[in-house]
Amino acid sequence: MNELMEFLRLLITDPFGLFEALPMRQWITEAVNWVVANFRGFFRGYVSPPVQSVMQTTQWALGGIPPGLFLVGIFLIGWRAASWRVGLFAFAAFALVGVMGVWDALIVTLSLVATAVLFCVAIGLPLGILCSRSDRFATLMRPLLDIMQTTPPFVYLVPAVMLFSIGNVPGLIATIIFAMPPMIRLTNLGIRQVSQEYIEAAEAFGSTPRQILWKVQFPLALPTLMAGLNQTIMLSLSMVVIAAIIGAGGLGLEVYAGLERLNIGQAFVGGIGIVLLAMVLDRITQGLGDKAPGRAPDERP
Template structure:
C-alpha cells in the first residue's frame, strides 16, 4: 500500500531559515582566533577558561574557542621556541620614536624646525656637544697659523726668563731674592725668603723650582700687559664693563681642566701652551681689581686735579693709579697665586717644573716624590704671596721707595761721602779768602765805629 508523503511542516522550515540568517549575520569566530580579543568591553565579555561568553543580546552561542596557549597555524612556529622573544619591538627605538617622531619623517622635530625644536631643550637631545666640536675643529683648521704666531712672543719671553733664572748660581739667586724682599717688605720677610729658597735648594729641586718660577713670572708679565689696560678701560666706560663682565665671569668660573683641551688643539703641548692657559686662567682677578681700585678713587681728588688743569693722562698716572695701587697689587697677588696653581695643573700637557714632579708621583703612587714637589710649590707660593702683599702696603717714614732698605743704605752712604755745599772735602783745609775791599762810603763809617 502506497504511503502518502507527509508535507514538510511550515514552522520547521521557517525556523531553519531564521537560523541560517542569524548564522550569516553573526559568523562564528575562526578556530585560531584570539579568544581574548573576541569579546567586547564590560562584564559580559568575561568567560570561563575554554568557554565562549554568551552575549546578553540573545545572539546564538558561537563555536567553542580554541586553546589560547596553542601555537597559531598562520605562523607555523613551534610553541616552545624563542621566536616570540625576537618578535618584540626594540624599546629604545620605540622610546625614540615616541620622543622624536619617525626619523626623517613628518614627525621628526629636527626636520620640521630645520634641525632644532623646543622639545630638545628639556629632553636632553640638544646637540651642544656636537656644535662645540664642530666649531673648535673649524677654528683649528682656519686659524691655527694665527695662534702659532701668538705663540712666538710667549716663547721668546719664556726662554729669556728661564735662561736667566736657571743660569744664575743658587747663592746668587738667593741673594737677589733676599735683597728684593728686604727692599719692599723689610728684613723679617727677607730672612724668611732666604730660608725658603735655601730649603728648596736642600731638597734637590732647584732647577725644577726655577722652571716653575719662570713660567709663573712669564704668565704674570703677560697678565699685566693685558690686564691693566683692560681694567683701565672698564673703569672709564660703563658700557665696556657691561660687555666684558660676562666674559670675565665665564673665564673665572670655568674649571681649570676645561681650558686644556682647546689650548692643546690650538697651541700643542709643552711649556708655551702651559703659559697661554695660565694667562687665560689668571687674567680676570687682575682686571676686576684694577677696575675696582680706579672706581674707588675719591671724586674730590679727581676734581681737584682737573681744576688745576691736569690732562686725563696726567690724572691717570699721577692721581688715579697711585691711589688705586693697593687694589692693583691685590689683583697682582691673586694673578700670581692663580698662575702658580694653574702651572701645576698644566703639567698634564707636558709642562715642566714642580708640577711635573707631582704628576709623576701621582702616576707612580710615589708619595715621596709628590710630597717633595708639593713642598717646593708651597715654599715658592708663600714667598711670592708675602712679597706681593708687602709691596701693596704704603711705606711708613719714607716718601720714595729708594729711601728704605738696601737702596736707602746705598743712598745714605753716597750722601755721607759727598761734601755739603761750602764744605771742603775730607783731608783738605779751606784756604783763607782775602777780605773784600771797602768802598769809599764804607771807610768813614768803619772809622767811626772803631773810635
C-alpha cells in the same frame, strides 16, 4: 582633559623629557674644531713665538744666576718689599727647595709664573683701565671675565693642546687666560674707588685726563692693583702646576710624575716646593701692597 593632565604631570615630574636634548657636546666640539682648522696657523705663527721667547729669556736669566747669589737676591727683595723677616723666610724657603734637590724645577716654575704674570699685566692693566673709563665696556667684559674665572682649569687644556700641541706654550696660554680676570677686575675697581674730589682738584689745576690717570688715580689705586697682582700670581702658580699634564715642566711635573708612578716622596717634594714658592710670592706682593700710598705697613712673618 586627560591629555592636559598628562602634560601637567610630565611638566612636574620630568620637564626635560618634553623637549629634545640639545646637542651641546656636538656644537662645542664642532666650534672648537672649526677654530683649530682655521686659526691654528695664526696662533702658532703669531701667538706662540712671543710667549715662547719671553719664557725662554726669563728662564735663561733666572737660570743663569748662581744659587747662592739668587738666595741673597731673594732675601734683599723680601726685605725691601716687606720686612727683614719676610726676606729671611724667603731665603730659608728657597734654600730648603734647593736642599730637597728640585732647584732647577723651581727655576722653571718661577719662569713660567713670571712670564704668565707679565702677559696678564700687559693685557689686563689696559683692559681694566678701559673698563674704568667706560661702563658699557665694563658691562660687556663682565660675563667674559666670569666665564674665564669660573671655568674649571682642566677645560682650558684641551683647546690649548689642539691649537699649540704639547709643551710650555699651551700651558702658559691657558695660565694667562685663567689668571687674567683679577688683574682686570681690581684695576677697574681701584680706579673707580678713587675719590672724585681728587680728580676735581687735578682738573682745577689743568691736568689732562692722562695726567689724572697716571699721577692721581693710578697711585691712589695702587693697593687695590697690588691685590689684583697678588691674586694673578697665585692663580698663575696653581694653573702652571696643572699645566704639567700637557707638558709644562717645573715643580708641577714633579707632582704629576710622582702621582703617575705612585711615588709619594717625589709628589710630596714637588708639593712642598710649590707651597713654599707660593708663600714667598704672596708675602712679597702683599708687602709691596702694604707699602703703597694709603696703606699702613704690615709686617708678616
